[in-house]
Amino acid sequence: MDTFPKAEARARALRQELAHHNHRYYVLDAPEISDAQYDTLMRELQALEEKYPQLATPDSPTQRVGGAAVEDFGQVVHSAQMLSLANIFDDEGLTEFDDRVRKLTGLTQVGYVCEPKLDGLAISLRFEDGRFVQGATRGDGTTGEDVTSNLRTIKSLPLELFPQDGVKVPKRLEVRGEVFIRKEDFRKLNEKREEQGESLFANPRNAAAGSLRQLDPKETAARPLSVYLYECGPSDGLPAFKTHTEKLEYLKTLGLPVNHSQPALGADGIRQRYDESLKGRHALPFEVDGMVVKVDDEDLRRRLGQVSKSPRWAVAYKFPPEEESTLVQDIGIQVGRTGALTPVAHLKPVKVGGVMVSRATLHNEDELRRKDVRRGDTVFVRRAGDVIPEIVTVVLSKRPEDSQPFTFPTHCPVCGAVAAKDEDGAIIRCTGASCPAQLVEKVRHFASRTAMDIEGLGDKLATQLVTSGQVKTFADLFALTKESLLKLERMGEKSAENLLASIAASKQTTQRRFLFSLGIRHVGDSTARALAEAFPQVKALFTASLEDISRVKDVGPVMAQVIHTFFQEPQNQATIQSLLDAGVEPAPPAVSTGGPFVGKTVVLTGTMVGMAREQAKEEVERRGGKVSGSVSRKTDFVVAGEDAGSKLKKAEELGVRILDEQAFLQMLEGNARA
Numbered sequence: 319m320d321t322f323p324k325a326e327a328r329a330r331a332l333r334q335e336l337a338h339h340n341h342r343y344y345v346l347d348a349p350e351i352s353d354a355q356y357d358t359l360m361r362e363l364q365a366l367e368e369k370y371p372q373l374a375t376p377d378s379p380t381q382r383v384g385g386a387a388v389e390d391f392g393q394v395v396h397s398a399q400m401l402s403l404a405n406i407f408d409d410e411g412l413t414e415f416d417d418r419v420r421k422l423t424g425l426t427q428v429g430y431v432c433e434p435k436l437d438g439l440a441i442s443l444r445f446e447d448g449r450f451v452q453g454a455t456r457g458d459g460t461t462g463e464d465v466t467s468n469l470r471t472i473k474s475l476p477l478e479l480f481p482q483d484g485v486k487v488p489k490r491l492e493v494r495g496e497v498f499i500r501k502e503d504f505r506k507l508n509e510k511r512e513e514q515g516e517s518l519f520a521n522p523r524n525a526a527a528g529s530l531r532q533l534d535p536k537e538t539a540a541r542p543l544s545v546y547l548y549e550c551g552p553s554d555g556l557p558a559f560k561t562h563t564e565k566l567e568y569l570k571t572l573g574l575p576v577n578h579s580q581p582a583l584g585a586d587g588i589r590q591r592y593d594e595s596l597k598g599r600h601a602l603p604f605e606v607d608g609m610v611v612k613v614d615d616e617d618l619r620r621r622l623g624q625v626s627k628s629p630r631w632a633v634a635y636k637f638p639p640e641e642e643s644t645l646v647q648d649i650g651i652q653v654g655r656t657g658a659l660t661p662v663a664h665l666k667p668v669k670v671g672g673v674m675v676s677r678a679t680l681h682n683e684d685e686l687r688r689k690d691v692r693r694g695d696t697v698f699v700r701r702a703g704d705v706i707p708e709i710v711t712v713v714l715s716k717r718p719e720d721s722q723p724f725t726f727p728t729h730c731p732v733c734g735a736v737a738a739k740d741e742d743g744a745i746i747r748c749t750g751a752s753c754p755a756q757l758v759e760k761v762r763h764f765a766s767r768t769a770m771d772i773e774g775l776g777d778k779l780a781t782q783l784v785t786s787g788q789v790k791t792f793a794d795l796f797a798l799t800k801e802s803l804l805k806l807e808r809m810g811e812k813s814a815e816n817l818l819a820s821i822a823a824s825k826q827t828t829q830r831r832f833l834f835s836l837g838i839r840h841v842g843d844s845t846a847r848a849l850a851e852a853f854p855q856v857k858a859l860f861t862a863s864l865e866d867i868s869r870v871k872d873v874g875p876v877m878a879q880v881i882h883t884f885f886q887e888p889q890n891q892a893t894i895q896s897l898l899d900a901g902v903e904p905a906p907p908a909v910s911t912g913g914p915f916v917g918k919t920v921v922l923t924g925t926m927v928g929m930a931r932e933q934a935k936e937e938v939e940r941r942g943g944k945v946s947g948s949v950s951r952k953t954d955f956v957v958a959g960e961d962a963g964s965k966l967k968k969a970e971e972l973g974v975r976i977l978d979e980q981a982f983l984q985m986l987e988g989n990a991r992a
């Protein structure tokens with residue numbers, strides 16, 4: 319049970335806590351907790367003050383607007399107070415609001431307007447004789463900060479009013495609205511800050527506030543801010559508006575950027591608008607944290623008046639939060655199907671965007687390092703729409719003193735093989751050929767047509783074999799039995815027999831196919847061929863040095879490193895050994911010790927009908943010949959296709975032996991082992 323002394327102590331603690339968060343939010347633009355968490359604290363204090371009215375002090379955060387104006391800026395005393403809005407969070411709150419309005423006005427149905435609640439910061443602008451003369455932040459509602467020079471840098475804000483035909487420029491106009499930053503601009507701004515090693519903004523609202531409240535207007539000019547206006551303050555020379563809608567129309571005729579506003583009749587009309595705007599929330603180019611509901615009729619507004627810090631005629635109907643702060647309990651490494659090691663933050667579970675979130679990906683090592691997320695950190699987590707949750711920023715002010723940067727593992731946490739960086743430098747991958755985390759993908763590749771060519775072993779079967787535990791390494795494929803295969807779902811006798819036959823047939827393979835099937839990163843078919851030629855025996859690669867491998871045709875330094883690491887890995891050596899033990903016989907490429915091309919220099923000219931130039935070259939080289947680009951006395955044969963020109967002529971002059979396509983093919987076939 320609540321007792322008064324306990325409630326009093328709690329209220330004092332809450333006030334202190336809220337004051338701290340107000341300072342971080344309004345003055346420093348660097349909150350430590352999410353808006354939803356702040357709202358929860360606020361509601362707890364409000365409930366206590368309602369229960370024990372003697373606890374409500376005039377300086378309680380429940381009674382006051384925003385935070386104090388920072389003195390570094392000039393101060394502006396508002397000609398009429400700038401208020402906050404009361405919040406509602408659910409349908410019950412909406413019904414209460416509408417009931418109260420109807421009771422106070424005596425109406426059975428009230429006309430409202432609904433507007434996006436822009437998530438930025440409130441400002442007040444003054445135009446005199448059509449010229450923009452002063453702009454201020456809300457501050458504590460009574461006194462704001464003079465940010466005139468900064469506001470001048472906002473491109474969408476006219477510095478001079480240009481009314482449409484027939485509309486008179488008011489003598490003095492005060493307008494109120496919201497400065498905000500578009501999502502796209504926010505993303506770019508944070509990217510730029512990241513590049514420059516500056517701290518990131520937790521969300522667009524803090525980015526907008528931080529950008530507008532710069533002491534140097536040049537800084538503000540570099541930040542892409544926008545502004546929408548939604549209210550008039552005390553002015554001189556304005557028409558008398560009957561409704562809010564009329565007022566907004568008028569502001570538009572003056573050339574001012576005005577917030578969207580839509581009519582809604584009664585609570586049901588509001589409900590419909592709320593559903594629509596909740597659905598349309600992500601399609602908007604700017605962040606909204608709710609919908610503002612306002613009584614449309616200006617006269618009714620005057621009758622309803624205000625309570626301590628908010629008008630009675632309006633309310634902010636908040637959306638479910640998409641951003642929360644929480645604790646990083648641990649950072650783990652996930653190994654994906656392609657072997658990529660992905661850091662994942664394990665979070666203290668928190669509800670974001672309507673679902674419980676306990677994990678957030680950190681994408682890769684670079685991202686982790688850039689954001690410098692550590693165990694024990696408090697972070698802001700976002701989940702907008704269906705997007706996967708992500709960590710936006712770390713709350714540095716809450717980082718534990720003994721915190722250590724996360725060190726990325728050098729070995730795969732699943733199988734223990736060395737983890738190596740991709741050539742593009744972003745992704746770190748496990749190099750283990752039998753790493754269970756990557757096995758499905760690897761088995762599928764192993765069996766594919768250009769690899770071991772095991773017919774019938776596609777993605778689906780590979781998944782079944784791996785998840786059923788029948789295949790833990792490639793070699794297990796050769797130990798499969800009909801009996802074990804029949805245990806798999808939807809596997810019939812016939813398909814099992816066919817599969818076993820095609821597995822058995824695959825044992826007679828070539829060194830090229832075998833090397834390709836191992837799934838070494840970057841080793842495609844042609845690299846496999848070059849490797850096979852240089853290393854006809856696979857086990858020679860276990861002891862090959864990096865230099866040996868670099869000498870292979872078309873193998874660059876990055877690839878050489880990958881290949882070297884692969885064959886050094888004991889796990890991979892074991893896999894290869896067990897494949898050989900299972901009876902796989904990779905035939906070395908045919909090395910020609912005899913035949914018409916050994917040691918001969920060949921020149922190819924003209925167009926051949928049955929074979930591309932590249933292929934003809936390979937065929938000659940495979941038979942121990944050399945292909946040269948020009949004809950000389952050292953040339954042994956010239957192969958002349960159709961339309962052969964000067965090279966053919968030269969060969970004739972020099973008396974070099976000339977082959978037409980037909981003769982060339984016959985010579986190839988005479989020594990035609992692939």
Ligand SMILES: NC(=O)c1ccc[n+]([C@@H]2O[C@H](COP(=O)([O-])OP(=O)(O)OC[C@H]3O[C@@H](n4cnc5c(N)ncnc54)[C@H](O)[C@@H]3O)[C@@H](O)[C@H]2O)c1
Pocket residue numbers: 339340342343344349350351352353354356357383384401402403405433434435436437438439440441456495496548577610634
């Ligand atoms: N995370 C934190 O630490 C922390 C600290 C303090 C405040 N806050 C957040 O700020 C809120 C309180 O701030 P507040 O007093 O500015 O109230 P508010 O932001 O909930 O609502 C009032 C404000 O809404 C804005 N607004 C946007 N669109 C509008 C429209 N179409 N018509 C009228 N006004 C519109 C105006 O700036 C107005 O001042 C809290 O509920 C919380 O969400 C968070």
Ligand SMILES: [Zn+2]
Pocket residue numbers: 653730731732733734735748749750753754755
């Ligand atoms: Zn692994």
